[in-house]
Amino acid sequence: MTTTRRALAAGIAAALMQALMLIAFAWPAANTAPRELPLAVTGPQAAMVTGMLDERQPGGFETRTVADESAARGAITDRAVYGAIVTGDGPPRVLIASGASPAVAQLLTQMAQQLSGAPVAPVQDLVPADPDDPRGVAFGVAVLPLVMSGLAAGVLLSLLVPSIGAKALGLGAFAVTAGLLSMAIVQGWLSLLPGAYGELALVSGLVSFAVAGTVVGFSSVLGRAGIGVGALLMLFIGNPFSGATSAPExxxxxxxxxxxxLPPGAAASLLRAVAFFDGTGASGPLVVLSAWAGLAVVLLVVGAILGRRKGTSTHAGKHEAGASDQNREAAVVG
Incomplete structure (x- = not known):
């Protein structure tokens, strides 16, 4: 391929990548809407409210009728639903949990205004977001640096560190340091998350290891193509569909x-569970992140085995070549 054709191919490939990034990041944001969003309903008018919701937004809400307001509150704090509508005397009251998703809380607040017909509707926030980040904007943005830094660490370790053992050591050092530093900034300096610093640092460290380890693991097995696989999973798919700025639903x-x-979505859910709900709902995303971390370790082991076999094969080939040269020299002398 000539230099001109190579330049054209590189330019077109870069433009296609830009188009894919626009689709990956802009399409989910442009199509944000409730889809079977779990919502509790209680009181004598529960059936009427459910019918109104189905009529206004078919398929938007997965309503669950509960016994009373106490049960509705419990469902919210147990993370079974995002909010609740309580009917009875007077206009319906809406219970929200902005710590679970400020975007959903805002949606339910607007719904409360429509149901009550008043500009200021009775809304109670049972699990409020951090007062320094009431709309959750900074929280959503904070998840991206965790993913990007993990990708960067994975690329550096893949390209600059040849030994599998040294790669593993680098991953461990990155995970520990990144977990401590990231939460020192997010919680200590910016004050964006409540909760225990040590627990949040452990979550951040696990996320960092899962993302970076996946990249290093794939590159250990597939070579440089593995870096592309890791970037595709974490950045192009995982990040825009993480639900960090809204909610998966x-x-x-x-x-x-x-x-x-994928690690970005599991990271957002696990951070919310630990920071706002005392660990309630943490088991699912914790299993996902642990599985990715385990996959990274398995890939590193496979890469070490493949590298050892390649080294043995290369050594055997050199030995055979040396023996062949000695035989030829002996034949010449003879």
Whole structure:
């Protein structure tokens, strides 16, 4: 391929990558809407409210009728639902949890205004977001640096560190240091998350190891192509469908669930569970992140085995070549 053709191919490839990034990041944001969003309803008018919701936004809410207001509150704090509508005397009251998702809380607040017909509707926030980040904007933005730094660490370790053992050591050092520093900034300096610093640092360290380890693991097995696989999973798919700025149920159908199976989405859910709900709902995302960390370790082991076999094969080839040269020299002398 000539230099001119190579330049044209590189330019077109870069433009295609830009188009893919626009689709990956802009499409979910442009199609944010509730899709089977769990919502509790209680009181004598529960059936009427459920019918109104189904009529106004078919498929938007997965309403669950509970016994009373106490049960509705419990469902919210147990993370079974995002909010609740309580009917009875007077206009319906809405219970929200902005710590679970400020975007959903805002949606339910607007719904409360529509149901009550008043500009100021009775809304109670049971699990409020951090007062320094009431709309959750900084929280959503904070998840991206965790992913990007993990990708960067994975690329550096893949390209600059030849030994599998040294790669593993670098991953461990990165995970510990990144976990401590990131939460010192997010919680100590910026005050964006409540909760125990040590627990949040452990979460951040696990996320860092899962992202960076996946990149290093794939590159150990597939070579430089593995870096592209890691970037595709974490940045192009995982990040825009993480639900960090909204909620998985607010993303296009199916994609929100997929995002929760990747480290960025699991990271956002686990951070919310630890910071705002005392660990309630943490088991699912913790299993996902642990599985990715385990996959990274398995890939590193496979890469070490493949590297050892390659080294043995190369050594055997050199030995055979040396023996062949000695035989030829002996034949000449003879």
């Amino acid at each position: 607010m993303l296009p159908a199916g994609w929100g669930a997929l995002g929760q199976l």
